[in-house]
Structures are given as structure tokens and as C-alpha cells.
Amino acid sequence: MRVTVVGTGYVGLVTGTCLADMGNDVYCQDVAEEKIDKLEKGEMPIFEPGLAELVTRNHQDGRLRFTTDLAAALANAEVCFIAVGTPPDEDGSADRRHVFGVAKAIALRMQQPLVVVVKSTVPVGTCDQVRAVMMEELERRQAGHAVEVVSNPEFLKEGKAIEDFLRPDRIVVGVASATAADCMRRLYEPFVQNGHPLLVMDVRSSEMTKYAANVMLATRISLMNELATVCERVGADIMEVRRGIGTDRRIGMSFLYAGAGYGGSCFPKDVKALSRMAAEADCPADILDAVDKVNRHQKMLLANRVLKHFGGDARGRRVGLWGLAFKPMTDDIRESPALVIIKRLVEAGATISAYDPEAMDNARAYFAGVKQVELAKSPYDAAKDADALLLVTEWGVFRSLDFERLKALMKAPVIFDGRNQYERREMKRLGFSYHGIGRPAS
Ligand SMILES: NC(=O)c1ccc[n+]([C@@H]2O[C@H](COP(=O)([O-])OP(=O)(O)OC[C@H]3O[C@@H](n4cnc5c(N)ncnc54)[C@H](O)[C@@H]3O)[C@@H](O)[C@H]2O)c1
Structure with missing residues (x-):
């Protein structure tokens, strides 16, 4: 399939590279020129075991390309991932400015129907808002291209990102239509041949699943830390x-x-x-x-x-x-x-x-x-x-x-x-x- 990934950070670069490694034609786009220049030269912007080999192979074979030009990256795309950062805002809520900015920029440039996949970790309801932002821009342009917005949270662990992406425990996708579900099944089919499931659900449950997974793990850590303090006080060993x-x-x-x-x-x-x-x-x-x-x-x-x-x-x-x-x-x-x-x-x-x-x-x-x-x-x-x-x-x-x-x-x-x-x-x-x-x- 022809895939564009917007945001070439830890998640975007791993996603684009692993999708290219399964034979897809991938463009990784980012606004950070220095990062794209490095990747073009075969230098990795991050340390991640196994990443450099995969990037080099797929880049040399022409399946993985890097650019700062969003219009060029979208020219033939069927699927476009959004993998930009969602840093904490001052009040702790997720700052979605990059996500909405990218949604608008895509709608401004897309030339054909597109399945937009939100991979960034986003609060529940964001995918609906991404769709609204895009529809507004398309209407303004008087362009009638169909848009599907899919939630596809990422569960990779830094340090094991490649392994996690290529052989995931599960893949979660949240869709609002059978067309979007079919598209995700086609794209992810090679990654679930290990028998682990591709879980298709509604968009909001998918968005929530990512937060639920992370807070469950964080809770285990904090609970162990609290137990450790009690252990010290009562003479036990955690x-x-x-x-x-x-x-x-x-x-x-x-x-x-x-x-x-x-x-x-x-x-x-x-x-x-x-x-x-x-x-x-x-x-x-x-x-x-x-x-x-x-x-x-x-x-x-x-x-x-x-x-x-x-x-x-x-x-x-x-x-x-x-x-x-x-x-x-x-x-x-x-x-x-x-x-x-x-x-x-x-x-x-x-x-x-x-x-x-x-x-x-x-x-x-x-x-x-x-x-x-x-x-x-x-x-x-x-x-x-x-x-x-x-x-x-x-x-x-x-x-x-x-x-x-x-x-x-x-x-x-x-x-x-x-x-x-x-x-x-x-x-x-x-x-x-x-x-x-x-x-x-x-
Ligand atoms: N890092 C992880 O382990 C991990 C795992 C799962 C999910 N996530 C989620 O994935 C998302 C991305 O995380 P990350 O760690 O890859 O972030 P990152 O900061 O490494 O990468 C984000 C990239 O987006 C680029 N960007 C910002 N605005 C852009 C724009 N308008 N157009 C194009 N590119 C733009 C930045 O230049 C940067 O390269 C976050 O929502 C994060 O919570 C991260």
C-alpha cells in the first residue's frame, strides 16, 4: 500500500520503517529539516536497536523515503498516519495542537480519498475532532475527497520498538466504517501472522485503550514503590x-x-x-x-x-x-x-x-x-x-x-x-x- 507518516519521531520512524519492510511504499514526513537531512544521509536521529539496519535497507531499496514536503508525501497516499507529539499542556491535558495542525495541513493538500490513522496518543474524542477539522478544510477547498479517520494507538516500548512493531502482542484499531476496518486489516495482516490479534473496535474505546494500558502499568510501578517504602519501615525486602x-x-x-x-x-x-x-x-x-x-x-x-x-x-x-x-x-x-x-x-x-x-x-x-x-x-x-x-x-x-x-x-x-x-x-x-x-x- 502507499503510506505517508507525518511526524518522524520514535513512533513515526519505527512505524514507517516497519511498514516499508513489509513491502509498502512509505513516505516519512517531518517539519524538522535537520532530522530529515540526517535520515537522508543514513544517520539515525535516535538510538533504537535494529532501527538503522532496517532504515538503510528499505531506504536503499526505494520503499522508504524522507521529506519535509507534505504535499509531495501525500501525492499518491492511500493511508496517512499522524504520529506527531502530544506533550502535556500546562494543566496536564494533552496538547493536541500538532495533531489538529497536521489534520488541517493534510486536508489542505490531499488530492484523493484518504484513510487518516491517528497513532499519536490522544484524548478520547480527538479522532472525531480530526475528522471535523479536515471536513471543514475540504469544504472550504470545495474538494469532495472521502476521509476516514481511524484510531490506532501505538504500544511499542522504546528499546524494543522494532520487535514490538513487527511482532506485537496485539494491534488495536478503532474504526467508524467497514471500509476503514478493511484498510487496516490489509495493512496489518503481515504483522499478526504470529497469531496475536488485530482488535477492531469503535474509535473512542480504541483511544481510551491506550491510556488504560499506560496507567495500568504506571499504577503497578507506583504501587511497588509504595510497598517498597513500607518494606523498609517494617524490615522486609521488596x-x-x-x-x-x-x-x-x-x-x-x-x-x-x-x-x-x-x-x-x-x-x-x-x-x-x-x-x-x-x-x-x-x-x-x-x-x-x-x-x-x-x-x-x-x-x-x-x-x-x-x-x-x-x-x-x-x-x-x-x-x-x-x-x-x-x-x-x-x-x-x-x-x-x-x-x-x-x-x-x-x-x-x-x-x-x-x-x-x-x-x-x-x-x-x-x-x-x-x-x-x-x-x-x-x-x-x-x-x-x-x-x-x-x-x-x-x-x-x-x-x-x-x-x-x-x-x-x-x-x-x-x-x-x-x-x-x-x-x-x-x-x-x-x-x-x-x-x-x-x-x-x-
Ligand atoms: N515514544 C514512545 O515510546 C511512544 C509509544 C507509544 C505512543 N507514543 C505517542 O506517539 C506520539 C509521538 O511520540 P514520539 O515519542 O514519537 O514523539 P517525538 O517527539 O519523538 O516525535 C514527534 C515528531 O513529530 C514532528 N512534528 C511535530 N509537528 C509536526 C508537524 N506539524 N508536521 C510534521 N511533523 C511534526 C516532530 O518534529 C517530531 O519529529 C505521542 O503522542 C506519544 O505519546 C509514543
């Missing part, structure tokens, strides 16, 4: 409790970790956006508000503990920090707990030496001009002369380092393990003062 409950098949092991709080471009904003949506619909959202509150508290927890360890005064202290991305296998630092921790410690007078395997470029841009934040060349470099070391993102590379060497490099052998990656007793044996989350201190 890692043991995790084993004890995760083996219950009704609960399951995944997303059952206490840690430094959730970040990323989705959970924080989607929890807030659903809470706003509920408020606008005159519904209480007590659980959602608590999930967000617990998470904000959890993101401060490590920094507060480090400050307490320093007796409340971090001036002149040096803190090593491992992991800047909001989770491993991505370079995305949006809403990362590391940013909150660094800000708090810097405000308290500490100097930070941080290292991340992939997020250093993004961190360099983010911390430009902040003298108290140094970007280290390696995990050991980050720990050099440190009064304390914090593990914030559980990259594999931090698992099995030479802890003897580390101890020799540090000013004081103190580890705050924000992801419970290390064995308490082993750390103690090595001579570290070890502080996990939800575990008795060593």
Missing part, C-alpha cells in the same frame, strides 16, 4: 516480596519492580492527561492522582537519601551517577528520574559526574552550560573521587563491573542502587555501604 507475589499467575512478574520512579515521554504525561480527561468528564480520578504523586515522590527519593547521607549539606561533595536515559536501551532522557535527581543534588551544592551508554548527546544538550554537571567517559570515570555513587538506569553494562577497581577510585565506597541491581551481601563483602530501594540497608 525483592523477596516481589518473588512472593509475582509467582501468582493473577499478578505476574513483569512491571513489578520498585525503583527510582517511572519516566519517559509516555507514562508521566498519559497519567496526567487521563486524570484531566476524567476531571473534564466530571469523574473522580483518585487512583491516577495518587499514582502520579507517588511517582513524583519516588523520583526525589534517591536524591533525598544522598543528601541525608551527607548530613543535609552537599556543598563540595562529588556524586557519580550511572544512567541518564529513562530506561535502558534508549537514548531518550525525557522525564528521566536522573534529571530530577541531578537537579536536586546540584541545587544542594553537589557536583555530578554522570555516564550513560547511549544518552550522552542528549544529556550534553540538556545540561549545556551547567558547570556542576560533568559528563564522564566511562562508568569508572563517573565514579572517580565520588563521595557516593548512584545507579539510576539499569543498563546491562553496570551489572558486572570491577567493583574492587571502583572502590579504589571512589573517595568513599557508598552505593545508592536505584534499581536493586546488586546483591546486598556481596556489596557488603566488597566493603561498600549499600542502599537499595525497599530493602534493609547493609
Whole structure:
């Protein structure tokens, strides 16, 4: 099929590339010229395992093209995805300006019937509004092209995006007509041959499904974090409790970790956006508000503990920090707990030496001009002369380092393990003062 993707970010680029890899003819469009120039040259604007190979192959074969020119991208399109950002507005609601702006721009340029697929995470009712915006523009143009608007939320995880897109647990589409459903079935047929379902439903339920999925996962994380705090107070170990409950098949092991709080471009904003949506619909959202509150508290927890360890005064202290991305296998630092921790410690007078395997470029841009934040060349470099070391993102590379060497490099052998990656007793044996989350201190 002939597909256009508007918005070539994490979601748009992965969507366009994977659709091209199934033989579709795809145009990825974006307003960011620098991003499109990079892609044209074969450079990836983001780090995502497996993405570069797929982009290169499909680009070279001519099935995947990049442009800033929306009219050219739409010239022959049958299906057009909208995958632009929906960042939080000041009141927490999703800012849909980009989505509606793109809807209008498409209606202004389309030359034939089009199925418009909203892949951005959007509040319930947005697809109806996208359709209204487009119909108004088409009427103004006196163009009679048929428009179908489909909701197709994306469930990919950064770091596993390609795998998730090519072999999804399920695909959700919300449609208002049999024509739109047929179009989505044709497009997605190759992706559901693993037996996982293509779930066709009404548009509003599909829009809601995305928020429901994200807040369910965020709730598990905040609940585990709250349980971890209780564990500490009563002398239990959250890692043991995790084993004890995760083996219950009704609960399951995944997303059952206490840690430094959730970040990323989705959970924080989607929890807030659903809470706003509920408020606008005159519904209480007590659980959602608590999930967000617990998470904000959890993101401060490590920094507060480090400050307490320093007796409340971090001036002149040096803190090593491992992991800047909001989770491993991505370079995305949006809403990362590391940013909150660094800000708090810097405000308290500490100097930070941080290292991340992939997020250093993004961190360099983010911390430009902040003298108290140094970007280290390696995990050991980050720990050099440190009064304390914090593990914030559980990259594999931090698992099995030479802890003897580390101890020799540090000013004081103190580890705050924000992801419970290390064995308490082993750390103690090595001579570290070890502080996990939800575990008795060593
Ligand atoms: N990142 C994820 O893991 C993920 C997963 C599922 C769903 N989502 C949702 O998908 C949407 C996109 O997220 P993302 O992480 O890919 O965002 P992103 O910021 O990485 O990408 C958005 C892209 O849209 C482009 N853009 C903005 N306005 C445009 C316009 N008028 N015309 C063309 N391009 C324009 C931007 O330049 C940017 O490249 C959001 O609604 C997000 O909530 C994200």
C-alpha cells in the first residue's frame, strides 16, 4: 500500500520503517529539516536497536523515503498516519495542537480519498475532532475527497520498538466504517501472522485503550514503590516480596519492580492527561492522582537519601551517577528520574559526574552550560573521587563491573542502587555501604 507518516519521531520512524519492510511504499514526513537531512544521509536521529539496519535497507531499496514536503508525501497516499507529539499542556491535558495542525495541513493538500490513522496518543474524542477539522478544510477547498479517520494507538516500548512493531502482542484499531476496518486489516495482516490479534473496535474505546494500558502499568510501578517504602519501615525486602507475589499467575512478574520512579515521554504525561480527561468528564480520578504523586515522590527519593547521607549539606561533595536515559536501551532522557535527581543534588551544592551508554548527546544538550554537571567517559570515570555513587538506569553494562577497581577510585565506597541491581551481601563483602530501594540497608 502507499503510506505517508507525518511526524518522524520514535513512533513515526519505527512505524514507517516497519511498514516499508513489509513491502509498502512509505513516505516519512517531518517539519524538522535537520532530522530529515540526517535520515537522508543514513544517520539515525535516535538510538533504537535494529532501527538503522532496517532504515538503510528499505531506504536503499526505494520503499522508504524522507521529506519535509507534505504535499509531495501525500501525492499518491492511500493511508496517512499522524504520529506527531502530544506533550502535556500546562494543566496536564494533552496538547493536541500538532495533531489538529497536521489534520488541517493534510486536508489542505490531499488530492484523493484518504484513510487518516491517528497513532499519536490522544484524548478520547480527538479522532472525531480530526475528522471535523479536515471536513471543514475540504469544504472550504470545495474538494469532495472521502476521509476516514481511524484510531490506532501505538504500544511499542522504546528499546524494543522494532520487535514490538513487527511482532506485537496485539494491534488495536478503532474504526467508524467497514471500509476503514478493511484498510487496516490489509495493512496489518503481515504483522499478526504470529497469531496475536488485530482488535477492531469503535474509535473512542480504541483511544481510551491506550491510556488504560499506560496507567495500568504506571499504577503497578507506583504501587511497588509504595510497598517498597513500607518494606523498609517494617524490615522486609521488596525483592523477596516481589518473588512472593509475582509467582501468582493473577499478578505476574513483569512491571513489578520498585525503583527510582517511572519516566519517559509516555507514562508521566498519559497519567496526567487521563486524570484531566476524567476531571473534564466530571469523574473522580483518585487512583491516577495518587499514582502520579507517588511517582513524583519516588523520583526525589534517591536524591533525598544522598543528601541525608551527607548530613543535609552537599556543598563540595562529588556524586557519580550511572544512567541518564529513562530506561535502558534508549537514548531518550525525557522525564528521566536522573534529571530530577541531578537537579536536586546540584541545587544542594553537589557536583555530578554522570555516564550513560547511549544518552550522552542528549544529556550534553540538556545540561549545556551547567558547570556542576560533568559528563564522564566511562562508568569508572563517573565514579572517580565520588563521595557516593548512584545507579539510576539499569543498563546491562553496570551489572558486572570491577567493583574492587571502583572502590579504589571512589573517595568513599557508598552505593545508592536505584534499581536493586546488586546483591546486598556481596556489596557488603566488597566493603561498600549499600542502599537499595525497599530493602534493609547493609
Ligand atoms: N515514544 C514512545 O515510546 C511512544 C509509544 C507509544 C505512543 N507514543 C505517542 O506517539 C506520539 C509521538 O511520540 P514520539 O515519542 O514519537 O514523539 P517525538 O517527539 O519523538 O516525535 C514527534 C515528531 O513529530 C514532528 N512534528 C511535530 N509537528 C509536526 C508537524 N506539524 N508536521 C510534521 N511533523 C511534526 C516532530 O518534529 C517530531 O519529529 C505521542 O503522542 C506519544 O505519546 C509514543
